[in-house]
Amino acid sequence: MRKITGPEDWREANRARWDERVPIHTASDYYDQDRFRRARDVLRDFEIAEVGDVTGRSLLHLQCHFGQDTLSWAHRGAARVVGLDFSEPAIETARGLATELGYGPDRAAFVAADVYDAAEAVPDAAYDIVYTGIGALNWLPDVARWADTAASLVAPGGFLYLAEFHPLCDVLDDETGSRIVHDYFSRDAWVDELPGTYADFGAPTVKNRSVEWQHPLGDVVSALAATGLRIDFLHEHDKTMFQRFTALRRDDDGYHRFPGDRPRIPLMYSLRASRPR
Numbered sequence: 001m002r003k004i005t006g007p008e009d010w011r012e013a014n015r016a017r018w019d020e021r022v023p024i025h026t027a028s029d030y031y032d033q034d035r036f037r038r039a040r041d042v043l044r045d046f047e048i049a050e051v052g053d054v055t056g057r058s059l060l061h062l063q064c065h066f067g068q069d070t071l072s073w074a075h076r077g078a079a080r081v082v083g084l085d086f087s088e089p090a091i092e093t094a095r096g097l098a099t100e101l102g103y104g105p106d107r108a109a110f111v112a113a114d115v116y117d118a119a120e121a122v123p124d125a126a127y128d129i130v131y132t133g134i135g136a137l138n139w140l141p142d143v144a145r146w147a148d149t150a151a152s153l154v155a156p157g158g159f160l161y162l163a164e165f166h167p168l169c170d171v172l173d174d175e176t177g178s179r180i181v182h183d184y185f186s187r188d189a190w191v192d193e194l195p196g197t198y199a200d201f202g203a204p205t206v207k208n209r210s211v212e213w214q215h216p217l218g219d220v221v222s223a224l225a226a227t228g229l230r231i232d233f234l235h236e237h238d239k240t241m242f243q244r245f246t247a248l249r250r251d252d253d254g255y256h257r258f259p260g261d262r263p264r265i266p267l268m269y270s271l272r273a274s275r276p277r
Contacts, residue, residue: 006141006189010211011114014139015086020207021197022066022089030199031068033097040075040101042068044134044163045253046237050270051161054078057128060153062115063136067094067108071101073131074108082122083110116145119152126155132162134241134268137220138212141189144223151227151275159274160229162220166236166266169244170214177245177258177265189213198242217269229273236266 007013025031036042055077061070064083071094074081085091091112098108113121115136130153140146154160171182190212195205217234225231239255240248244267248256258264 005187006211006213007191010141010189011086013209013211016207017210018065018087019089020205021199021203022087022093024197024203024205025199026066026093028199028203036068037100041072043072043076044241046235046270047161047163048076050233050235050272051129051131054129058082058124058155059129059131060084060118060122060124060127062118062130062132062150063139064090064094064110064133066090067097067110069131069133070094070110071098071103071108073129074098074103075101078129080106080124081108082124082127083108084113084115084118084122085110086112086114088112115140116142116149118149122153126153126158128155128158130154130158130160132160132164134163134165137162137164137215141213143215143219144226147220147223147227151224151229151273154229154273154275156275157277159232159272160224161270161272163270164220164268165240165244166269167214167216168266169240172245174245176247178247178262184214184216186214221271224271224273227273229275232272232274234271235269237268237270238264238266240267 056079058080059073059078061083064070064085067083070081070083091110094110111121130150150160171180171184173179173181192210193208195208196203239257243256249259250256
């Protein structure tokens with residue numbers, strides 16, 4: 001068992017940071033709420049392909065923020081979606097957005113709770129699909145506990161789907177993404193006071209303390225395998241959602257990649273782990 005280190009108030013600090021950023025995010029061009037109201041779908045192409053047809057299935061979205069991805073799955077035909085997040089303002093925003101789009105709580109429900117308490121907090125005992133979107137695991141100190149919780153909510157014949165930023169990115173320099181400057185196997189928390197947000201770098205913010213952890217790819221896969229789920233695939237992607245390194249370039253498809261004259265490295269990964277019937 002690995003020793004997890006970090007400040008005791010990590011949850012409170014992170015929740016305060018996210019609470020403050022909900023209105024900033026909903027007003028940002030990054031999330032473009034007006035476009036979402038029209039299109040009702042912001043899912044990434046590889047997620048759509050890898051998750052497959054969700055028509056008639058139940059889906060639980062852990063760490064759902066204010067619900068754009070969750071409601072996108074409803075738009076794609078999921079019979080019932082449930083989103084969970086520890087930020088009350090995010091959940092209230094998600095509920096309002098669901099109502100605005102015409103989804104009642106029987107079709108799209110949102111729960112304010114810590115992800116580690118998900119099994120007790122969500123309305124159903126199990127779901128056909130347990131989904132976790134990009135940028136979630138870094139906020140959790142214990143990936144094994146997360147895996148146990150998430151796996152317990154996968155129904156027989158269902159699966160867990162995870163898309164995440166690749167942990168290799170955490171060890172590289174921010175400018176070029178070509179030099180190793182951090183320890184890939186570090187178990188220590190990263191505590192920062194960076195203002196603003198990825199959706200608006202210049203936004204004036206007060207609650208700036210954040211506590212994050214990096215989880216090596218082997219830890220994530222091993223944690224899920226230990227729950228009894230079967231790993232169906234692990235895919236690594238040479239693209240990412242934002243300009244993680246200044247050397248990245250935004251392509252016509254909206255993804256950021258290294259220029260063609262640079263050797264490629266994985267910037268995101270995705271995996272699916274299923275529970276046999």
